[in-house]
Amino acid sequence: MTTLHAADLLITGDGRPPVPQGAVLVDGRTVAAVGPYGELAAAHPTARVRRWPGLLTPGLLHPYGPELLEHAYHPDPREADELGTDPLVGEALAALPMTDARWGASARRGVQRMLAHGTVAVGGEPRRPAVADAVRRAGLRVEPRPTGVPAGAAGEGGVSWDGVPCLDPLGGRSPAEALVTLFPNRGSVATFAVFDVPDEAALGERGAVTCVATVLAGRLVYRRR
CATH class of the missing domain: 2.30.40.10 (Urease, subunit C, domain 1)
Structure with a gap:
């Protein structure tokens, strides 16, 4: 059809x-x-x-897609009372017992949140196998990081603006720069x-x-x- x-x-x-x-x-x-x-x-x-x-x-292409999935934990809704709903980075992330299975589940939730922001591609290849699998299964394209975008942005793990993990691929960029x-x-x-x-x-x-x-x-x- x-x-x-x-x-x-x-x-x-x-x-x-x-x-x-x-x-x-x-x-x-x-x-x-x-x-x-x-x-x-x-x-x-x-x-x-x-x-x-x-x-x-x-x-849209998220230039920090791999970092957002590999250096931030996306809480399960069932963990909201304890962990909240925003991605966790830094000391909050370090305090969590992260296993490969938990990274994979976090990445799958993170991918769904990225799809809800019109992200269809990420800039750079994920290194963690569980994260790479989540990206591949979702069907997100993997593109080279755009020219002029540094490997680390302001904030934790190169995934944030003003210290807050940003799911919006337009964070700090114009639509012309972010469009695939x-x-x-x-x-x-x-x-x-x-x-x-x-x-x-x-x-x-x-x-x-x-x-x-x-x-x-x-x-x-x-x-x-």
Whole structure:
């Protein structure tokens, strides 16, 4: 079955002009077409339609994704009373008895939180096997760390801004810097994200917390309820 993902504005990220009322036609794992919704809907009348508010983009690259998963613990919701809900770093992390199994569970929860921020790729290869497995199983792309992004940012483990672990790949960066540069074209893997903002400028102002949907290889892996 083909699915037509339609949004108020489509940003390709490769220099092409934004497409008002744009859409991506997905066939299984791959992109079948990209363009104005009206044209694609007319050409593919049997496609299932998913309508999203706001901005459809290629998705975001988190430059410190591996550090965020390997140097921070993402508590289980059942641990909230004891540990809270924010990622733990530094002394709080050092106080925890971390095993490979616990790192793997933490990484899986961290990946889900990253998907909820429109992250579709991480900058750099994870070194811890349990973390690398969580990234691979989720379907996140592994890209080189962007040029000009230092190996360690301000804060614990190179994963934070102002001392707070930051799940937002836009933390300290503009959307143009964070967008995965190659938008899915026909025949490529269907990976993208949707944000409930009117345009790229608003995405930069409000951040990736506005994500409403993330698609990896044609799978809807996150949808805001």
